[in-house]
Amino acid sequence: KREAPAAGTSSDGGAKPLRIAVIPKGTTHEFWKSVHAGAVKASRELGVEIVWKGPLKEDDLKQQIDLVQSFTAQGVSGIVLAPLNDKALVSSVKAATGAKIPVVIFDSDLASEDHVSFVATDNRSAGKLGCAHLAKKVKDKGGAVVLRYQEGSASTNHREEGCLEALKAEGVKILSDNQYGGATTETAHKASESLLLAQGATEGKVAGVFTPNESTTFGMLRAVEKANLSGKLGFVGFDASDKLVAGVEGGAIEGLVLQDPFNMGYLAVKTMVQHLKGEKVEKRIDTGSKLVTKANMNEPDMKQLLRPELDQWLK
Amino acid sequence: MKKLWRAPWFGPLCAVLAVYVLFALLAPDTFPRTANVLTMARQTVIVSLAAIGMTLVMIQGGIDLSVGSTVALTTVIVARALDGGSGPWAAAASGVALGACVGAINGLLVTGLCLLPFIVTLGSMSALRGAAKGLANEQKVDADPKGLDSLMALPGGAQGGFLLPTGVWVALALAVVFAIFLAYTRPGRHVVAVGSNLETARLCGVPVGRITLMVYVIAGGLAGLAGVMEFSTLTVGDPTDSIGLELEVIAAVVIGGASLSGGRGSIAGALCGALLLTEIKTGSTHVGLPNWVQEILTGAIILVAMALDQWRERGKGAG
Amino acid sequence: MKKLWRAPWFGPLCAVLAVYVLFALLAPDTFPRTANVLTMARQTVIVSLAAIGMTLVMIQGGIDLSVGSTVALTTVIVARALDGGSGPWAAAASGVALGACVGAINGLLVTGLCLLPFIVTLGSMSALRGAAKGLANEQKVDADPKGLDSLMALPGGAQGGFLLPTGVWVALALAVVFAIFLAYTRPGRHVVAVGSNLETARLCGVPVGRITLMVYVIAGGLAGLAGVMEFSTLTVGDPTDSIGLELEVIAAVVIGGASLSGGRGSIAGALCGALLLTEIKTGSTHVGLPNWVQEILTGAIILVAMALDQWRERGKGAG
Amino acid sequence: MAEVADPRLEIRGLEKSFGGTRALSAVDLSIAPGEVHALLGENGAGKSTLTRIVSGVFAADAGSMRLDGKPHAPRSPAEARRAGIAIVHQEPAICPHLSVAENVVLGAEPARFGWVDRARVRAEAGRALALVAPELSPDAASSSLGPAEVQLVTLARALAQTDCRLLILDEPTASLAAPEVERLFEVVRRLASTGIAIVYISHFLEEVERIADRFSVLCDGRQVGSGAIAGTPATRLVELMTGQTLEARRRREPRTGGEVVLSARDLAGTRLPVSASFELRKGEVLGIAGLVGSGRTELLRAIFGLDRVTRGELRVRAELGPASPGRRLAQGVGLSSEDRKREGLAEALSVAENLTLSKLPAWVRPARQASAARRLIERLGIKTAGPDQPVRALSGGNQQKVALGRLLHHEVDVALLDEPTRGIDVKSRADVYAIIDELASQGKAVLVVSSHFPELLAICDRIAVMHRGRLAAATPVAELTEHRLMLDAAGVG
């Protein structure tokens, strides 16, 4: 019977395999599926057990804190966490490290020094990357619209800000940047429909659209298709899923900014294991971002990003 | 004229018109356009369908918290059915049937075990959400809509056509059907009687259990249909869809004149309530109000509309 | 003994114990550990505080949908206050005062304009959420907690200490205070009388309006306090916090024996209800159940617990 | 015990308990077609329980019933109804969201393939209403009906049942006045003559003697006697019910009141009363007579601050000022409502809570509450399992006693009593009268509204008659007769 929470962290591996809790921000978005797959890949390669558990409702801060506390109380070997807020999880993470449970942060940063490493994409430059492309496309055709994701979500906020910077730098007029899509696909869809109508997209008053994550991009994609605007306006989204990739193929989406979630999940778990085995790890690990367009989508590395082989890992 | 003034849906209808005028003045270029009105109508379909069922349930004296989960589960079922090779009609029918089954289970728990409807549907709300996620492997389920998406599309695909999408017609037709059902049929009047005074209804020989069960089955079936419409809109089965829908639906029904203690309620009123909520949301986007202002506005409009309605109701006694 | 069996909170308490035993058997290494029990106690504080107020409101015959928004608004206010240089106590006090003000507004709208509590608090739920977002500039508000975070921290910061965090003691003390208030004071009995039969209470000289107002002010103040605890947990002011909290709180209160039509309810029961929900959530994590299984389980446990309780209640008449 | 040759309803050895309370034990009863059978007994004797078993609300614990020779064991009210049993329950209740006509036909709406035939609903309801309440419109909303009208609607509901073989009336006249009672009797006689058997429950022995053919008496759930009404003197009936003889009430000396404690000048409410002036003195009992709907209840409500006063002046002792129930109670004025279900009692709360609600100390001590309640239970002879029993479980008459008991607990100086003896049995009624006498002799003032004129004549010092919202001047009771009151109330004096 195991009695002390620190027992699992002993570097010799012992009789029990390492048990690592991986806490995403949510579980249903495609993005997190890829992270999950990457984490599973790492766990199989490295022979550790992972427990994958996110908040029931996407972006439920309180519940994520509860989860970190629960795993701390359970005494897992380590926690890999994508914090929903950079401040709110500080004390829970401190408590975990205090209980000799190391923490690796991924996807979004945490305002603390307690964690072992931070494994993530640079969201601001990812937003810039997407909107620099968008700006080139729409420069002389008209203004652009940014549909935000949700109040208080730091990573998407950085993308939105990065995007707005890039658009302004090119002198593109911002028609609207204060509307939010909300947590689920259907709220994002309704908001997109209204926004397009409100800005007169059907009369061609909107030249470009940016959305900062999967749910807003999907909601906007359906709205664009319904309004028969496919290909008529420049639309840059974020993250990938089958329907979104089909949107790029069909021309409704000009480009998708992709992070490498699979790699992120993989690296996060791998970093944790390395740390647990006593190896030295980098404080900041960048997982990079790329822009996929119809032109480059068939290149091999893009293909791997677009259609990660998840089934192999998640079945 | 006086009869109109006294109808329970008169207040909510006035609110809908007043808010329409308000936003038409604030955003004259975009808000009053046909395309926008059509979009609002379409966006109200899902809440409206669920609200018709909820009106029946609430008139009967119950409540149904499981609508949101039922809608989500239905989108998943429809997607899985289509994926598994069903035709569009079979998939839609299986969605509606699923909803009706869910309603039957709710109804049986309420009547058979004498549990509070709030508790029963709270339990099924959670259980169905879990079932939806499990069935969908916790991700969105893609499926070729095989034409089901046309339910919520504008006919002819054209912007600004004057014809409404099929889904809107379906919702309107069902609203009329169930309003007639409530007002002119024996089971319908029994629903009102049970909600008005359950004991008296039982003593007078109304089959209270059967009426209760019926009401939940209808509500479940309509939630299933709302799920089909949701699938038609999104063309994916989304297990996290419609979280919090129950509150929006109940709000629409209560704004439409229902009370939480049964006996009162109006389908026309509930539709107006649903439309009011959509209008405020869309209107705020058109005026370009930030979300937080929109939320304050929504609260304020609900309160003002209901306060005016209350004042009118009180006037009734004296009139 | 018989008295215990008949207490309204007996059923929920049994459910809490049964579920505890269940998970202790399923996850014997981790679930029954002191650290975990302490964590669960701490995680229940916020719902518990709100549930004490909601119990009063529901016994009085009302409902308060605005608790979630009030909690979110309070976290923002506390953060802004701390940021603006207030001391921790002043910030906490301003949070509670804000909650009480919100409650007073709700109460005045209910009594003054004779609006349904559901409508009033639906309106304020939306408006307060908007206000929170506006006040927070649609972002999380960072602030140095200046020691406020210790409210919800384990004393001594040590894992596995036997002492509970201050917040838990506060919640327990308030539960006792308000249970005594309900059972043994004149205003407390008046709350029960109003919920049981408003007309009779009026006839017996109960100041119905004042009682109603009082109940909402207390509920608002407790929601404010819950917000302070939430801030202490999060250490940021989060305007999108606690969406859907109202449903969880109402669920806890109803599981604890309250009815939506007033006159019934128990604070001890509501705490058990809150604890039950936390236990299921935490227990599923410990057993490593996927989210969707957990949700199905939650629904099933609620239904089974309530069905057994109902069966016990029915036995009462015969006992 | 006289046996009937071909009984319509035959009951053998019926038993029923609620938890520890035995409501019925081994009751036998047989009722012939065309007979009006009076079911008598004190409050809580088990009369309503018996009718509820016959009409399928509860199942009996033991015993058997036969209807026209066939076994009768209805599992639901609907089944009893289909078997031909029509019943008016003691606590009349309607669905307030349905119209009067819909309430009358509820459960048996004329319908074709599920479609309600509205014309026939109106016609059938109209026909039934014409029998007992010709002035009630079938189209009226039923949410604003007073208790008397509600009672009439439930009567009409029972009468509208066409295939009726057995009609049960549980205290149908408790809230009715003389004209309605006469109309009801006419209908009952006619139905009996067509061969319908009728069970008639009432605490008014005069009524029973006029309408019933035979009687059965229940005492503590046991059947203690039955026989033909003709030839059984009322004193014998009382003796069977209570086990003791009740001496006839002496007519006491007229009291002359002291100073004025409550006075109204030209008082008017929103709709009713139209104009009311009176003076109530210390140590006197003032009665208000009138027909159903004349506005007596509204007068009391206006005095008590429950309804708005639109004109006129109201003084409690010398004080003017705004009225609210709280203020009135503080002034020592208490009201007992005619509608105990809606506003008289909190049914889910215990007997003790209901008795003490209007006068709670800042710190409520349940033990003291219970002992205060016990004293009142004793004084009023309330039949209950204990102070903790919910009022809901009490029989109708005992509930009424709880409602009255509250005023005694509050020790009011001015008691406003609206139909105070509604549903109370013969003996308890005498007790209530004695209590009212006692209050008056202690220098308290009592204002009594009653539709039962003999009652007013027996307990009041002066009586004022209300007609269409106008209150006439009060007359000393010595100068009044029942006939006189009747004429004045009808406005034909």
Ligand SMILES: Nc1ncnc2c1ncn2[C@@H]1O[C@H](COP(=O)(O)OP(=O)(O)OP(=O)(O)O)[C@@H](O)[C@H]1O
């Ligand atoms: N639901 C119940 N639960 C417990 N006890 C009950 C219930 N209903 C009736 N009783 C008890 O059964 C006994 C008989 O009551 P019942 O109502 O039949 O009396 P009754 O003869 O109709 O009296 P009344 O003249 O006052 O109407 C009473 O002691 C009453 O307290």
Ligand SMILES: Nc1ncnc2c1ncn2[C@@H]1O[C@H](COP(=O)(O)OP(=O)(O)OP(=O)(O)O)[C@@H](O)[C@H]1O
């Ligand atoms: N706003 C209204 N519209 C129509 N009818 C009303 C309204 N308010 C009251 N009534 C009816 O008028 C009647 C007024 O009679 P009230 O109850 O004052 O008379 P009462 O002499 O006390 O009769 P009862 O013997 O029924 O107590 C009530 O029974 C009620 O149904």
Ligand SMILES: [Mg+2]
């Ligand atoms: Mg009775």
Ligand SMILES: [Mg+2]
């Ligand atoms: Mg009256």
